[in-house]
Amino acid sequence: MILIDLLQGMLLLAGVGFFLVGTLGILRFPDVYTRVHALTKADNLGLGLIVFGLLLGAESVPVALKLLLIWGLALVASATAGYLVARAARRRGVKPWKARSGGGA
Amino acid sequence: MLRQNRLKIMVQTGILCRQPAVLDNAQADWPRWSVMAEQRHAVDRLSWISAYALRLGLLLGVWWILSGSTGDWWFGLPLAVFAAAVSLWLTPPGRFRLRLHRMPFFAGFFLWQSLLAGWDVARRTLSPALPLRPEILHLPVVLPEGAPTWWLMLVISLLPGTLSVRLDEERSLEVHCLDSRLDVPASVRETELQIALLFGLRISGADGGQHS
Missing domain, CATH: 1.20.5 (Single alpha-helices involved in coiled-coils or other helix-helix interfaces)
Structure with missing residues (x-):
C-alpha cells in the first residue's frame, strides 16, 4: 500500500512540475508559436501524470473513467486551441521568431 | 508482410515528401488513389x-x-x-471508421510521444541557453480529407517539437517546429502511418498497379 502511495505522490508531483515548466515556458519562449508549443505539450503531460496519479487512488470504475475522460477532453481542447491560436497568428502575419544564425549556442 | 510493405512504402513517400520538387503529378498521386478506393467502400457500409x-x-x-x-x-x-x-x-456520418482493435497500439504510440514531447519542451525551457531553432515546414498530407486529417493535425500539435499551423488548399500542412535539427518530416510520416492504420486505411501502393 505504501508503495502505491509513494508512486501516487511522485506522479502528482511530477505532473505539477510539468505544469510549472509549461508556465515558465510562456515567460521564457520568444514568440507566440513557441509559447503554444510549451503550453500544449507540457500541460498535456502534466495533466496526464496527475490523472494517472489519481487513477491509482480511484475508488470506483466510473470515477476512473471520469478522470480519463477529463484528460481526453483536455487533450482535444488544448490541441485544438493551440492550432487555432497558431493559425490566427499566422493569418495576422506574425513572423516566427528566428534564432540568430551562428550566434551564442 | 503486408504491414511491412506498407511501412516500406510510407518510408518511401516520406523520402519523396522531403523534396517537394520531386513530389508532383503521377508519383504523388498513387498513394492517395488507393486511399480513395478504400473510402468508397466504407461509405456504403456506414449508414x-x-x-x-x-x-x-x-x-x-x-x-x-x-x-x-x-x-x-x-x-x-x-x-x-x-x-x-x-x-x-x-457532423454527418463520416466515411471513416476507427478500428477499435487498433486503438491500443495507437494509444501506446501517442502516450510515448506525449511523454517525449513534454520532456523535450521541459528540457528546452529549463536550459539556460534556451536551445530553440524554430522553422516552418510545408509537408504534403497523404491521408484523405476528413477525420483522418483532423486527427493528424491535432496529434501533430502534441508530438515533440511540432505544431500544426495551417492546411492549405493543396493539402500541404504548415508545421511550426521548435528545432530544425529534429527530423520532423519523418515523425509526421510515422504519425500519418499510425493514423492510417487506426482508420484501417491502406496508404500502400503495393497493389496500386492493379487499380490503374
Whole structure:
C-alpha cells in the first residue's frame, strides 16, 4: 500500500512540475508559436501524470473513467486551441521568431 | 508482410515528401488513389442509422461516467437521444471508421510521444541557453480529407517539437517546429502511418498497379 502511495505522490508531483515548466515556458519562449508549443505539450503531460496519479487512488470504475475522460477532453481542447491560436497568428502575419544564425549556442 | 510493405512504402513517400520538387503529378498521386478506393467502400457500409446508434451508445456511456453510475436516466437518456441527433446534424456520418482493435497500439504510440514531447519542451525551457531553432515546414498530407486529417493535425500539435499551423488548399500542412535539427518530416510520416492504420486505411501502393 505504501508503495502505491509513494508512486501516487511522485506522479502528482511530477505532473505539477510539468505544469510549472509549461508556465515558465510562456515567460521564457520568444514568440507566440513557441509559447503554444510549451503550453500544449507540457500541460498535456502534466495533466496526464496527475490523472494517472489519481487513477491509482480511484475508488470506483466510473470515477476512473471520469478522470480519463477529463484528460481526453483536455487533450482535444488544448490541441485544438493551440492550432487555432497558431493559425490566427499566422493569418495576422506574425513572423516566427528566428534564432540568430551562428550566434551564442 | 503486408504491414511491412506498407511501412516500406510510407518510408518511401516520406523520402519523396522531403523534396517537394520531386513530389508532383503521377508519383504523388498513387498513394492517395488507393486511399480513395478504400473510402468508397466504407461509405456504403456506414449508414446513418448505425452512426446514430454508435453516437447514442457513446453518449450514454459518457452520461453513465458523468453521473457516477447513480443512474439519473430520466434526464440522461432524453439528453443523449437529443445530443446524438444534434451531433449527426452538425457532423454527418463520416466515411471513416476507427478500428477499435487498433486503438491500443495507437494509444501506446501517442502516450510515448506525449511523454517525449513534454520532456523535450521541459528540457528546452529549463536550459539556460534556451536551445530553440524554430522553422516552418510545408509537408504534403497523404491521408484523405476528413477525420483522418483532423486527427493528424491535432496529434501533430502534441508530438515533440511540432505544431500544426495551417492546411492549405493543396493539402500541404504548415508545421511550426521548435528545432530544425529534429527530423520532423519523418515523425509526421510515422504519425500519418499510425493514423492510417487506426482508420484501417491502406496508404500502400503495393497493389496500386492493379487499380490503374
